[in-house]
Amino acid sequence: MKILIVDDEKLILDIFEEYLAICGHVSVTAQNGRQALDFYLEDPDGFDMIVTDINMPIIDGIELAYRIRAVRLQTPIIFVSGRLEADMWDDINQLQPCEWLKKPFPLEQLGQLIDSWQARRFEKTARLKTAA
Structure with missing residues (x-):
C-alpha cells in the first residue's frame, strides 16, 4: 500500500516510515497538513491510506481529513495523537472511515490497523470480481 504519513515531529515520521517499509x-512523508494536502492533491488516487497527527501547525489533522474527504470520501485515515480533546470526537466520527491511536502506541498496533484495512479492501475487490 502507498501511505501518506503526516506529523510535525521528524523523528515520528522517520520511525513510521521505516516500520512501514x-x-x-x-x-510519502509530510511535516504539516499543508504539505500533505499538496502531495495528496497531486495524485488523490495514488494514496491508499493517510496516517496523520492531529495537532500540527498550518493545517491540523482534522482539517486535513475534511479537505481529503472533499476530494475522495473513502480514503482510510488513521489519526495518531497524544492528545484528543472532547470536541474532536464529533469531527472524527464524521470523517469515517477512520481510526484513532493514542501516542505512544506499539508500532505493531499501527501495522494491525493497516493490515485489517488492506484485508477488507482485498475482500471487497474479490466480491466485486465474483459479482461481475
Whole structure:
C-alpha cells in the first residue's frame, strides 16, 4: 500500500516510515497538513491510506481529513495523537472511515490497523470480481 504519513515531529515520521517499509508498504512523508494536502492533491488516487497527527501547525489533522474527504470520501485515515480533546470526537466520527491511536502506541498496533484495512479492501475487490 502507498501511505501518506503526516506529523510535525521528524523523528515520528522517520520511525513510521521505516516500520512501514519493513512491512512492505511505500510511504510519502509530510511535516504539516499543508504539505500533505499538496502531495495528496497531486495524485488523490495514488494514496491508499493517510496516517496523520492531529495537532500540527498550518493545517491540523482534522482539517486535513475534511479537505481529503472533499476530494475522495473513502480514503482510510488513521489519526495518531497524544492528545484528543472532547470536541474532536464529533469531527472524527464524521470523517469515517477512520481510526484513532493514542501516542505512544506499539508500532505493531499501527501495522494491525493497516493490515485489517488492506484485508477488507482485498475482500471487497474479490466480491466485486465474483459479482461481475
